[in-house]
Amino acid sequence: MTSTNPPKEFVRSDSQKMIAGVCGGIGEYFGVDANLVRVLTVLGTVVSGGTVALIYLAAWMLMPSR
Known part of the structure; x- marks a missing residue:
């Protein structure tokens, strides 16, 4: 069975x-x-000491904009 939703x-x-x-x-x-x-x-970001902020910056660069 195939899905019709993209x-x-x-x-x-x-x-x-x-x-x-x-x-x-x-x-x-x-x-x-x-x-x-x-x-x-x-x-x-606060709890991880800034690691989540680095992940955010990476996502900013890697995620395409709509």
Whole structure:
């Protein structure tokens, strides 16, 4: 049985954008509020000592924009 739904695109958001659209794109992909992703990103950055911020920067460079 084949699915008729096309696969979701993992892209940066143009509509839910504050800095680069990475958190907005993640929120759209997983179906959660972009603000929740932003809060988790900030908390993760503080707890990880900046590692999550580096992952954010990498995602900014690697994720295509819509």
